[in-house]
Amino acid sequence: MGEPHPKLQATGLTRTFGRAPHAVDALGPLELAVAPGEFVCVVGPSGCGKSTLLRIAAGLLRPSTGTLSIRATSPRPAAMIFQDYGIYDWKTVRANVRFGLDVQRVPRREADARADAWLARTGLSAFADAYPSTLSGGMRQRVAIARALAVEPELLLMDEPFAALDAQLRTILQEELLDLVQATRTTTLFVTHSLEEALLLGDRVLVMSARPGRIIAEHHPPFPRPRTAAVRDAPEFTALKGALRELLRKEAVTA
Known part of the structure; x- marks a missing residue:
């Protein structure tokens, strides 16, 4: 039986900003294939085109x-899902989570039921009628995650969603996201600067070069699913994190 068709495929992908003589080559040429149900993490130096790739997708x-x-x-x-949450301050938590369903014209009763189900899964049921301004940063990011998953996307794109959070909260949300994606098996392309985050969450970790960003390395964290946060303590985790850090250090020097 052959390999499944990729859910996402990029071929010869490039992106240039501006015009000559001041044009900036931000991305590529880049080749990428993401299989259905795969969680792919992308790491690389600042400015290498990671977010540009997500925005094209x-x-x-x-x-x-x-x-x-x-x-x-x-x-x-x-x-x-963006780093800055991307939720609407004038809508309640429930209305934010329901927003994508409203855009899809899902009947209100069904939309409310699906929104409430995701509020429960993300620990936000008690805040359904609250407004984002009353929530902590971690809770607002949970709202963004619930809103994205409520529409049952075929592809989830995440642009450093936990970067603005403190270390303890970031660890908690990483583990919550790990549980959610293992339950839903949603195909995910996840950009991060955190090597630990990439190794915990990803089926594959792709390393991008300095600008213009290309894929220069690929690693498969050797931790079977269902996976738990305990993999952080594995010697293989530490070794792979060190190898990735050294590769990124070399790229950062040339950036």
């Missing part, structure tokens, strides 16, 4: 050359 940017395609069965297959 989300349809927020067009590639300069090459293609990026998503093998989808719905007209809006991707949901994106």
